[in-house]
Every structure is written in structure tokens, then in C-alpha cells.
Amino acid sequence: MVKHNRYLFNRTSMRIHKFIYAIIVIIILALLPQVVRNPYYIHLLIMVGINAVLAMTFILMLRTGLMCLGIAAFWGIGAYASAMLSMKLGLPVWLSLPAAAVITAIIAAFIGVLLVKQGGFGFIIQTLAFGFIIVLIFGTFQVFGGHVGIVGISHPESIPIPFVGSMEFTSISKMPFYYLMLFLSLLMVLVLTAFYSSTAGRAWRAIGLSAHLAESLGINLFNYRLLAFIIASAIAGLMGSFFAHYYGTLVPGSFGPFKTINVHVYAILGGINFPILGPVIGSLIMTFVPEFLRITEGVEPIFTGILMILLVLCLPDGLLGLTHLWQRRSKPS
Amino acid sequence: MLEAIKLTKYFGGLAAVNELNLRVNQGEILGLIGPNGAGKTTFFNVVSGFFPPTNGRVLFEGKDISQLKAHDIAYRGISRTFQASTLFMKLSVLDNVFTGYHKSYRTRFLKRVLHTPSARKEEEGFRQKALETLEFMGMASLKEELAANLPHGYQRTLGIAMALATNPKLLLLDEPATGMNLTEKNAVIDLIRRIRDMGITIILVEHDMKVVMDLCDRIIVLNFGQKIAEGLPEEIKSNREVVEAYLGKEESKNAA
Numbered sequence: 093m094v095k096h097n098r099y100l101f102n103r104t105s106m107r108i109h110k111f112i113y114a115i116i117v118i119i120i121l122a123l124l125p126q127v128v129r130n131p132y133y134i135h136l137l138i139m140v141g142i143n144a145v146l147a148m149t150f151i152l153m154l155r156t157g158l159m160c161l162g163i164a165a166f167w168g169i170g171a172y173a174s175a176m177l178s179m180k181l182g183l184p185v186w187l188s189l190p191a192a193a194v195i196t197a198i199i200a201a202f203i204g205v206l207l208v209k210q211g212g213f214g215f216i217i218q219t220l221a222f223g224f225i226i227v228l229i230f231g232t233f234q235v236f237g238g239h240v241g242i243v244g245i246s247h248p249e250s251i252p253i254p255f256v257g258s259m260e261f262t263s264i265s266k267m268p269f270y271y272l273m274l275f276l277s278l279l280m281v282l283v284l285t286a287f288y289s290s291t292a293g294r295a296w297r298a299i300g301l302s303a304h305l306a307e308s309l310g311i312n313l314f315n316y317r318l319l320a321f322i323i324a325s326a327i328a329g330l331m332g333s334f335f336a337h338y339y340g341t342l343v344p345g346s347f348g349p350f351k352t353i354n355v356h357v358y359a360i361l362g363g364i365n366f367p368i369l370g371p372v373i374g375s376l377i378m379t380f381v382p383e384f385l386r387i388t389e390g391v392e393p394i395f396t397g398i399l400m401i402l403l404v405l406c407l408p409d410g411l412l413g414l415t416h417l418w419q420r421r422s423k424p425s
Numbered sequence: 426m427l428e429a430i431k432l433t434k435y436f437g438g439l440a441a442v443n444e445l446n447l448r449v450n451q452g453e454i455l456g457l458i459g460p461n462g463a464g465k466t467t468f469f470n471v472v473s474g475f476f477p478p479t480n481g482r483v484l485f486e487g488k489d490i491s492q493l494k495a496h497d498i499a500y501r502g503i504s505r506t507f508q509a510s511t512l513f514m515k516l517s518v519l520d521n522v523f524t525g526y527h528k529s530y531r532t533r534f535l536k537r538v539l540h541t542p543s544a545r546k547e548e549e550g551f552r553q554k555a556l557e558t559l560e561f562m563g564m565a566s567l568k569e570e571l572a573a574n575l576p577h578g579y580q581r582t583l584g585i586a587m588a589l590a591t592n593p594k595l596l597l598l599d600e601p602a603t604g605m606n607l608t609e610k611n612a613v614i615d616l617i618r619r620i621r622d623m624g625i626t627i628i629l630v631e632h633d634m635k636v637v638m639d640l641c642d643r644i645i646v647l648n649f650g651q652k653i654a655e656g657l658p659e660e661i662k663s664n665r666e667v668v669e670a671y672l673g674k675e676e677s678k679n680a681a
Contacts, residue, residue: 286538286539286540287538289540290537290538290540290544291527291530291534291537291544291548292534292537292538294524294527295527297513297516298513298524298527301513301514301515301516302511302512302513302514304475304495304507304511305507305511305512305513305587306524307475307494307495307496307499308473308475308495308496308499308504308505308507308588309496309499309504309524309525309527309528309587309590309591310496310499310500310527310528310591311496311527311528312496313496
């Protein structure tokens with residue numbers, strides 16, 4: 093059974109095809125809120141975008157052998173950092189967004205140096221502990237608003253758009269937030285793709301396939317794992333800072349391991365072998381299916397939990413993993 | 426070139442390698458033989474940096490490498506193959522070998538992530554080198570095949586190809602001929618000779634005596650983690666202790 097590569101002799105053709113697909117997808121995504129209109133659904137789409145990117149960071153770390161239970165914690169660090177920077181220091185949102193990402197990256201660097209060294213199991217336990225500790229810190233200290241959290245976070249300042257006017261970020265319309273989310277998400281996808289297709293991405297893939305072998309070829313496991321950890325956490329932090337200025341309110345409880353596990357489900361449902369597409373599919377389904385099934389908030393954890401168990405038992409490669417079955421069948425052997 | 430001085434490795438209470446003194450000279454093919462559990466693979470694991478020694482030292486080109494980790498050892502110029510088929514199973518043959526060139530990148534990291542022209546050029550260069558290595562091994566026609574689909578013999582030689590890609594000065598081959606038929610074994614023997622002709626020193630762990638006797642300039646015999654014999658192939662063949670170690674005391678009395 094040989095896996096034939098249609099693009100074997102024509103790499104440029106593959107690149108052009110992928111580029112065209114990407115453009116089409118982006119156009120569809122950009123036009124989506126014009127079609128959907130219902131502000132509640134637009135809110136759901138925004139959350140899908142955020143959750144998808146968070147799930148992408150999970151897969152980034154998972155592929156290098158790091159099972160991180162602290163994703164929501166870094167999401168929270170970015171959110172709180174941006175809120176504090178804009179409210180306490182008066183920074184314009186366009187500064188506090190990237191600044192929060194940088195702060196998250198620095199914290200991730202320090203934490204990562206300690207945690208990544210632990211190896212598989214120690215890392216899992218300690219990121220879980222870190223997840224709880226962060227929630228505790230946010231909930232206890234008044235500077236972070238205590239258990240009440242932070243309220244009334246400023247919206248981003250308006251963006252002037254040539255020839256059209258300006259895009260206002262108010263509490264009235266969700267559309268500008270959707271486009272900002274779309275821009276940030278696509279930017280993160282671009283960053284991730286750049287890393288995946290670089291030598292770092294190859295090293296990550298090698299580590300994920302066989303850490304021993306990669307090591308014997310000179311690949312520094314710790315360095316590359318730490319790199320994945322920092323990039324993943326910084327991206328999570330950036331999405332957190334967007335969330336802060338979109339949602340306007342931060343409650344410490346929403347940044348705990350429960351949220352992280354939800355992110356895991358999005359990634360696994362989509363298929364962890366598809367680092368970009370899987371999370372999108374997973375978070376789309378997990379956000380909208382409970383909506384259409386009229387699953388209320390109380391029941392949702394049960395729904396998520398059962399789904400997680402079913403996934404691991406029956407569909408470990410996720411939904412997109414099924415496409416391999418389809419491919420194999422349609423080829424004459 | 427490589428020297429182990431009183432090298433000891435304990436796993437719990439068991440000494441897998443016990444006060445081993447061993448020397449490898451540049452350019453030679455040294456055979457390391459002994460019954461199963463004699464400590465040969467443990468010796469490889471310690472030298473290649475996967476386990477730190479409990480006691481003793483390993484010197485490479487005069488420098489102490491005992492505490493170095495595996496990736497650092499690769500940079501020093503020691504490379505190894507593994508017993509089981511340790512490959513990147515989901516990657517193609519070419520990609521497997523290509524990964525071996527990873528440590529040789531000279532372009533700065535940031536440029537590589539940004540895919541600058543100089544980075545892409547270096548990458549192309551390594552792809553070309555990977556292809557040349559495959560041609561040297563006689564595997565060029567398999568380059569797009571998934572590693573997992575290869576027959577066992579080719580999987581072993583792919584492991585050797587990857588180790589070669591790291592441009593080693595010393596190559597540790599862990600049972601390269603296992604599971605091969607006669608034709609494949611002869612090909613491997615020829616391959617190892619050609620590798621030595623490239624100037625690479627080789628330590629060969631192998632159970633097949635024909636391969637060992639054919640190839641090795643010198644042989645060291647291990648049992649219970651200690652050296653029980655050392656010398657030229659002819660000497661080892663007739664060494665009583667060696668025969669005893671392999672066959673047990675009763676058998677060797679009958680053989681003598």
C-alpha cells in the first residue's frame with residue numbers, strides 16, 4: 093500500500109491550489125456575518141474562532157509530546173494582562189493586545205523551563221496544578237478584581253477604513269469584533285503554518301514520531317518542546333486579550349482546567365492529525381450542536397463528557413481521521 | 426578515538442556494564458559480541474548519551490563525554506542505529522534521511538522560520554544530499570515509499586542511512602544484520618566496508634558470526650557486563666572462554 097502523492101512532480105501546482113482554497117475560505121468567512129445577521133450566532137462564531145485557535149495551540153504542544161492542561165490559564169493570563177494594561181495603565185487596546193501576548197510569552201518561558209523538563213507525566217500534573225493556581229490567584233487578589241473579576245473592560249478604539257469611514261467597536265454591533273477575531277485567527281494560523289513548515293516544524297514532527305530517534309540525530313528535545321510551549325501559550329494569551337476587550341467582563345472561574353478540557357475535546361473531535369482544520373471543525377460542532385439540540389448550560393458538561401469518552405473509544409483520530417478511510421476505499425488496489 | 430574507562434552502569438541492583446575498559450582506534454571496525462544481556466546495547470546507550478554512567482568515564486577524541494546528552498553527542502560526531510526498527514514510520518524514506526541532516530543547518534533560526542531564500546536553498550541542498558546518501562546505499566528508488574511499508578531488511582539499512590546523514594566520525598551499529606537473508610547480509614557487509622572506506626570508525630554489535638568475522642578488524646567479547654576476551658577474529662574464534670559464554674560450560678567441553 094503506497095501513499096501516492098499527486099503533487100509529487102509539481103510542488104508549485106500544489107502551492108497554487110492551496111492558495112486558491114485559502115482565498116475562497118477567507119472570502120466565505122468574511123461574508124458569513126453578512127449572511128447570518130443574528131447577533132447571538134455571530135457571538136457563537138466569534139467563540140468558535142477563539143476556541144479553534146486555542147485548540148490549535150493544544151495540538152501544537154501535543155505533537156511534541158506535551159499534554160498541556162494549562163491552556164485556559166495562559167488564555168486567562170493574556171486576558172487579565174490586557175485588561176489591566178488598558179484599564180490601569182491606560183494603554184490603547186492596540187498596544188495592550190500585543191503587549192499581553194508578550195507578557196504571556198515571558199511567563200510561559202519561565203514556567204516552561206521548569207515544567208517541560210519534567211517529562212510527560214510530570215508535565216501533565218504540573219500544568220493541571222498551574223491551571224488551578226492561576227484561577228486561585230485571579231480569584232483571590234483584589235488587584236485582579238477578586239472573585240468578582242474585572243468588569244467594563246474597554247472596547248478597542250475605532251479603526252479608520254479608507255474610503256468607507258471607520259469601524260467602531262461598541263456594545264451594539266458584534267460585526268467589528270467578528271472581523272477583528274477573523275483577522276487575529278487568520279494571523280495565528282499563518283504564524284502556525286509558517287512554523288510547521290519550517291525546520292522547527294520538522295523537528296517537532298520528528299519528536300512526535302520518535303523522540304529517541306530525533307534525539308540521536310541531534311535534535312534538542314527540551315529546546316524544541318519549550319519553543320512549542322512558549323508559542324502555544326503566547327497565541328493563547330493573544331486570543332485571551334482579544335476576549336477581554338470583546339466580552340468586557342472577566343470572571344476567574346472561566347479560566348480553569350474545565351475550559352482547557354473543553355479545548356481538548358474540540359481538538360480531539362476534529363482530529364489531532366489535522367493541526368489547523370481539526371480544531372475548526374471540532375469547535376464548530378461543539379459550539380453549534382448543543383445549540384440546535386437545545387442543550388442547556390447545566391447539561392452541557394455531561395454532553396461534553398460523554399462525547400469525550402465516545403471519541404477516545406471509537407474515534408481516536410477524530411472526525412477528519414475518517415477521511416483516510418474514504419481515501420483508501422476509493423483507490424483501486 | 427573512543428575510550429571507556431572503568432565504565433559501569435547499574436540498573437537498580439544489576440550491573441549491566443561492570444568496570445568495562447575498552448578502546449576503539451580510528452578507522453577500525455570493532456566488533457562487540459557476547460550473549461544476550463551481556464551489556465552490549467547498554468554500552469551503546471551510555472556512549473550515545475541516553476543513559477548517564479553510574480561510574481567510570483567515556484572519552485571521545487580525548488574529551489570526556491560521559492555526562493553529555495544524546496543530542497550533544499550527535500553534535501560531537503557519534504551516531505548510532507537502534508535494535509528495533511526505529512524509524513519515522515509515517516514519513517517517506519527520503520524524509521527520514523532528510524531529518525538526519527537537521528543538525529547541520531547553518532542558516533539562523535529566524536530566517537528558517539521566515540522561509541527566506543537562503544534558508545530554502547540550504548534545505549534544497551540537504552534534500553539533495555539525502556538523495557545522494559540513498560544512492561550510496563542503493564535505496565534511491567524507494568525514496569517516496571513510506572518507511573512503514575519497507576521490508577525489514579530495507580528498514581535496517583534506512584536506519585544506517587539516517588545515522589550516516591549526521592556526518593559521524595564514529596558509528597555505532599546495533600545488530601544491523603538481524604532478520605536478514607544471505608543476500609541482504611552480504612549487501613550489508615559490503616555497505617559497512619564502504620562506510621569504513623569513507624573514513625568512519627565503526628563499532629559493530631552483531632550476533633551473526635559470519636558477519637562479525639568477515640568485517641571486524643578486532644573483536645571484544647562481553648559477558649555479564651565485563652570484557653572476557655579481546656583480539657583478532659581468529660583468536661576469538663578459538664578462545665575457550667568465548668565459546669563457553671555462548672554455549673555454556675557443558676557444551677564447550679563436548680566441543681573441545
